[in-house]
Ligand SMILES: Cc1ncc(C[n+]2csc(CCOP(=O)(O)OP(=O)(O)O)c2C)c(N)n1
């Protein structure tokens with residue numbers, strides 16, 4: 047682990063950076079029309095983040111190492127004064143890297159973590175980052191949690207958070223909810239946006255695209271204008287109504303319900319039959335007894351529920367802290383953060 | 389795409405078949421080559437490139453193919469041909485250089501051709517890719533619903549023929565599926581030292597070909613992705629590129645000292661042995677017991693022993709056979725001229 051040297055007794059404003067080299071290449075390019083996000087573009091995104099952090103006073107960046115050397119690539123063609131160091135983890139090129147890197151960064155005292163990836167990337171980062179806020183930058187069209195934001199702006203927002211500009215934290219950082227998968231009393235997994243009970247047994251290519259196999263849907267919040275499984279509720283008037291007084295939603299799917307035309311993947315708009323929309327309260331656990339099945343977390347098949355077993359899905363308030371980029375920029379403008387003496 | 393018990397047990401059996409075949413060929417290969425390695429000695433002289441570790445790719449893709457779907461392969465072809473459904477006896481006999489082999493003993497392990505299965509391979513890296521595109525063009529011109537598949541390594545994806553092939557397949561919207569088996573190395577050269585892009589799935593975008601990356605150790609993932617790609621091609625929707633991230637468990641060739649491998653990495657990859665990974669998934673679902681697994685292993689071992697016995701007992705081709713199947717015999721002087 048790399049410790050950030052405390053300069054003059056106080057910590058230098060440092061930012062974490064986690065870029066997932068694997069995102070943006072899954073089967074949604076084949077079964078739907080998902081955008082292709084290549085790693086050169088990801089390196090480009092990282093360059094823009096680094097430039098913004100550098101321009102606004104961030105001195106240190108702690109980055110996750112990866113086999114593809116995304117951040118190293120970005121650095122090759124960038125002139126920045128800030129220091130980039132890599133957290134000392136052994137790279138496995140799996141999601142575990144992101145989780146561990148986030149934990150190490152949080153321990154080292156970074157003020158926020160910029161993530162470059164999709165819902166899946168943020169899901170595992172959130173499992174490691176503790177209460178360090180995330181600045182999620184989306185690398186694709188299939189995401190709900192990270193926003194498709196210009197990374198220069200995300201970098202500027204991250205700088206404002208890292209430099210502790212007065213009202214930024216209050217105005218722009220909120221704690222998200224999460225969905226927890228429990229077996230008995232054991233927490234086995236978490237999701238940030240949605241959990242789908244899917245009538246399949248295997249993780250395979252992870253994505254889910256057959257609406258007829260979706261048996262139930264859990265949502266952390268009434269997301270609006272989204273894509274993916276959460277879209278099933280997003281375009282349904284009943285869901286909007288139930289969501290008004292609820293922390294989350296539990297939606298039963300199956301034949302005989304209301305048909306909503308939902309964009310469950312980019313360009314893939316299909317009718318989904320919604321039977322009942324229930325409110326989901328904080329700390330409420332709903333048992334999933336539909337087995338065999340597999341739970342898709344934030345759009346990726348992840349937790350098999352083999353025959354004869356069951357799991358519970360619980361809505362919790364212990365999600366990650368998240369920076370709203372636009373709100374952070376506005377607050378930073380008010381504080382004069384972007385003004386320099388000529 | 390149904391991930392049924394029958395399908396997955398079929399994939400499991402196929403992977404065990406390939407692994408057992410490869411590991412037995414390795415043992416046979418070293419006969420007579422020890423204690424001092426002599427590449428010309430033993431029942432199987434010459435180079436030997438084995439496929440152990442990458443079984444999920446061949447099994448997962450070929451499970452969607454019919455005998456009449458053309459497949460081109462590489463210098464590491466055994467897995468692909470076994471998964472395509474070859475007669476193991478004729479394949480083993482070819483590896484031994486025997487008259488009863490697929491090519492009457494003239495091809496050897498790197499040049500296995502099976503016209504019934506529309507299968508070809510060869511030692512020219514990247515050489516099979518344009519062949520598959522040619523086959524796909526023929527399929528399209530004839531209005532058939534066949535699919536041409538080309539397997540090749542990530543090293544081959546840096547050869548010009550790869551790019552020319554993708555270009556034409558995209559331009560003509562051909563029923564072709566390109567499978568890049570990214571096992572991280574071309575002989576001793578790591579991909580990162582030879583390739584400007586980090587993933588070959590990204591190269592599809594340049595040609596407007598849908599491209600996906602899959603976990604090449606997970607046969608279910610390969611099977612699912614390949615199924616979508618093959619069906620797309622059969623429906624006339626054009627080519628697909630699949631990058632399967634995998635690892636070879638043996639050297640580039642037998643006798644490779646593998647000094648280029650960072651310490652511990654092979655052991656790490658072996659933790660994700662594709663056969664063990666599937667076995668675990670099947671056991672979790674109650675679809676496979678230890679006894680079932682043992683029975684499959686024994687059955688495959690027996691099958692390969694039979695193929696080996698057939699190969700050993702078969703005769704070498706007579707010396708005069710060197711001149712047969714080499715030149716086409718022209719039927720008329722005119723035809724001869726037109727060949728001229
Ligand atoms: C045109 C050509 N160049 C070089 C070689 C020598 N050669 C044989 S195998 C190989 C590496 C191929 O690597 P890759 O395509 O990744 O396949 P893998 O061996 O990893 O399966 C090379 C360079 C060759 N046979 N043909």
Ligand SMILES: [Mg+2]
Pocket residue numbers: 541542543569570571572573574575
């Ligand atoms: Mg290779």
